[in-house]
Amino acid sequence: MKKIYLAIVGLLFGSMAYSQYYYLPYLNAAQNPGNLNNDGEYPVGGGLAASWTSVLNPSATPAWSAPQTIPFSFNFNGNPETQFIISNSGILTFTTSATTAPGFTASALPSANIPDKSVCVWGIQGTGTNDIVVQKVFGTAPNRQLWLMFSSYTKGANYTYFSIVLEETSNKIYIVDQRHSATITGLTLGVQVNSTTASQVQGSPNASSVAGTDAFAGDNSYYEFNVGTQNTTDMKGVSLSVPKYLVLGNAPFNITGVLQNFGTATVSSLTLNYKVNSGSVVSGSPTSSVNVPMFGNYTFTHPTTWTPSAVGTYTIEAWATNINGNADQNTSNDMVSIQVEVVDTFVNRKTCMEVFTSSTCGPCVAGNQNMDNNVVPNLDVNDYTIIKYQQDFPGAGDPYKTTESVNRRGYYGINSIPRMEMDGQWDQNAASLSVANFNSYQDVPSFMTIDITKAQHRNDSVNIEATILPYVNYGAGTYRYQVVINEKKTTGNIASNGETEFFHVMMDMIPSETGTPITALTKNVPINISQKVRMKPGTFVEDMGDLQVVVFVQNNTDKKILQSNWKDIALLQTVGLSKIDENGNGILSIYPNPSQNIVNVKYQTNESSMVNIIVRDMMGKEVFQTTQSSNNGVNVQQINTSDLSNGIYFVTLNSGDTSFTQKIVVKK
Numbered sequence: 001m002k003k004i005y006l007a008i009v010g011l012l013f014g015s016m017a018y019s020q021y022y023y024l025p026y027l028n029a030a031q032n033p034g035n036l037n038n039d040g041e042y043p044v045g046g047g048l049a050a051s052w053t054s055v056l057n058p059s060a061t062p063a064w065s066a067p068q069t070i071p072f073s074f075n076f077n078g079n080p081e082t083q084f085i086i087s088n089s090g091i092l093t094f095t096t097s098a099t100t101a102p103g104f105t106a107s108a109l110p111s112a113n114i115p116d117k118s119v120c121v122w123g124i125q126g127t128g129t130n131d132i133v134v135q136k137v138f139g140t141a142p143n144r145q146l147w148l149m150f151s152s153y154t155k156g157a158n159y160t161y162f163s164i165v166l167e168e169t170s171n172k173i174y175i176v177d178q179r180h181s182a183t184i185t186g187l188t189l190g191v192q193v194n195s196t197t198a199s200q201v202q203g204s205p206n207a208s209s210v211a212g213t214d215a216f217a218g219d220n221s222y223y224e225f226n227v228g229t230q231n232t233t234d235m236k237g238v239s240l241s242v243p244k245y246l247v248l249g250n251a252p253f254n255i256t257g258v259l260q261n262f263g264t265a266t267v268s269s270l271t272l273n274y275k276v277n278s279g280s281v282v283s284g285s286p287t288s289s290v291n292v293p294m295f296g297n298y299t300f301t302h303p304t305t306w307t308p309s310a311v312g313t314y315t316i317e318a319w320a321t322n323i324n325g326n327a328d329q330n331t332s333n334d335m336v337s338i339q340v341e342v343v344d345t346f347v348n349r350k351t352c353m354e355v356f357t358s359s360t361c362g363p364c365v366a367g368n369q370n371m372d373n374n375v376v377p378n379l380d381v382n383d384y385t386i387i388k389y390q391q392d393f394p395g396a397g398d399p400y401k402t403t404e405s406v407n408r409r410g411y412y413g414i415n416s417i418p419r420m421e422m423d424g425q426w427d428q429n430a431a432s433l434s435v436a437n438f439n440s441y442q443d444v445p446s447f448m449t450i451d452i453t454k455a456q457h458r459n460d461s462v463n464i465e466a467t468i469l470p471y472v473n474y475g476a477g478t479y480r481y482q483v484v485i486n487e488k489k490t491t492g493n494i495a496s497n498g499e500t501e502f503f504h505v506m507m508d509m510i511p512s513e514t515g516t517p518i519t520a521l522t523k524n525v526p527i528n529i530s531q532k533v534r535m536k537p538g539t540f541v542e543d544m545g546d547l548q549v550v551v552f553v554q555n556n557t558d559k560k561i562l563q564s565n566w567k568d569i570a571l572l573q574t575v576g577l578s579k580i581d582e583n584g585n586g587i588l589s590i591y592p593n594p595s596q597n598i599v600n601v602k603y604q605t606n607e608s609s610m611v612n613i614i615v616r617d618m619m620g621k622e623v624f625q626t627t628q629s630s631n632n633g634v635n636v637q638q639i640n641t642s643d644l645s646n647g648i649y650f651v652t653l654n655s656g657d658t659s660f661t662q663k664i665v666v667k668k
Helices: 002-017 363-377 403-411 434-442
Strands: 021-026 051-056 069-074 079-086 091-093 118-122 133-136 145-155 156-167 171-179 188-194 197-200 223-226 234-239 246-247 256-261 272-277 281-284 295-299 312-321 336-343 351-359 382-389 419-422 448-458 461-470 479-490 502-510 525-534 547-556 563-567 590-591 598-605 609-617 620-631 633-640 649-655 658-666
Touching: 021 188, 021 197, 051 171, 051 448, 069 145, 118 156, 118 171, 171 188, 188 223, 197 633, 234 312, 234 336, 281 382, 295 502, 351 403, 351 434, 351 563, 363 434, 382 403, 382 479, 382 547, 403 502, 419 434, 434 598, 448 547, 448 563, 461 479, 479 525, 479 563, 598 649, 609 633, 620 633
Parallel strands: 246 336, 351 382, 382 502
Antiparallel strands: 021 223, 051 133, 069 079, 079 091, 091 118, 118 188, 133 145, 145 156, 156 171, 171 223, 188 197, 234 256, 256 295, 272 281, 272 312, 312 336, 351 419, 448 461, 461 525, 479 502, 479 547, 547 563, 590 598, 598 633, 609 620, 609 649, 649 658
């Protein structure tokens, strides 16, 4: 009897040693597994957090790292492992005695070229200068994760970021699809137990990347590998697409969402369920046929609509049961929920379009021309705001770049231009912007107003007052309001790409590009903004009479802009100098600008007065000065610039208690 018992135990252990892994796809997860790793996805020395440590440097040929120790207990296929090696061809193996690293060209699993006990992101290669494997531990015991990231690896002409993740206690293995310059193919993603047993992602050895270009987890996908047998019936709740804010008068509402089949059997029938707050479960059968293969998504609309009883906050939960007439074998992932706010009113949105561009960027021309010439003329001016941030590359970058414009780019994790954000979400090239794209954002209702009650300037000082009024209670989030000063048109930042005019160029962000925190957004409780400041030194304003202010509210958690508004900045009228006329260029008009030999200074006084005109260089040195008696009305003073060197100068007019300054460019 003892021998029979031992034989059975041996058989069980043998079966465990060669059991099968299966995987579950979390495509478009918009987060990393367990949401523990929120570090940026940057090259080593190029923005990656210093807490990552190097495991393997680049090599022109396939190579293994030195053995690395796993910092916690981990089982592969039911057996404890303490060390691994990793290759610059995308293979992690617990077979540390392996000598020849697999090549850079992937093939299907199982493969004799892959060692036993391996995890594969096969098909990428670490041969370039920045191609480094780095590691870091996230979380706390007993639920830590060891991340092995292939940082700035290459695939053809594209860069790529993937990670292999080992998870403590659960012994799960994840392959995380993080970031790529373009979609890449020719990949084998999977786990190989031995030369006859493996589990690979569908499409391997020609699997494709899924993640986008963003340097953070918001566009990530991942694959979860588990030991054992995949369930036959397992319907996972993915998302609910009920709008976050609903107007009570528009009821009843559809309960719609997405389920995913994580079971091996094709789903042909199910029961749909939802519950609102602690109310009764509402069940019903789909009104059309169901045919959901393994890993397929099922978009559903519950046959019974929902009518809320009053305004307020509601939690909606939805799930499926009775899968093909059977119980769901994994109830832990069934439920999907969303919190919605039922309101009694909403307002139209002014969609904020932020463009990152440069006059040294050739491709930026098409983006600016498409936006300025094709799209914006076909929009209602009451539906949008625009801010353009001039950047510090390619080459020397735009002459009007500022620290704030560059830092604003970093806020979105943008590493290439031209790029455009609409309400902090549409992350694309402005050359592909269309009226339909814009409308898809502008049509989303807003639940706050921004009323700019004062927008004035005097000299280089601006006085902005505004009121933000929420119509709903906003939940968790790190909200901020931004006050941005634009110049509506500039011509002094011409560089190498052929553009001669630039519109809505950011000149200053008050107090800075980080904005001002909002402690709470409470229904019907106004937030008053008052910013009376001097514009920062080093701004590139060409004409103080051509400024506008943009005010917007943004949630830093998901970067969504909730509402925006803008207004021209008017001259604060005083005795002395005044606005030229309704069709003029503001308090001070200088032409031609840039100038070669002669520049005309045109201004208007609202009474006969003495006007002092001073020209200073960038160092503040006075290079020209005159005082003339000016009549009530328009006056013109001609200045000879033929003796001035090429560069930037500042023209200041003083009259009584009024003073105005404008920049000119001498270019011969």
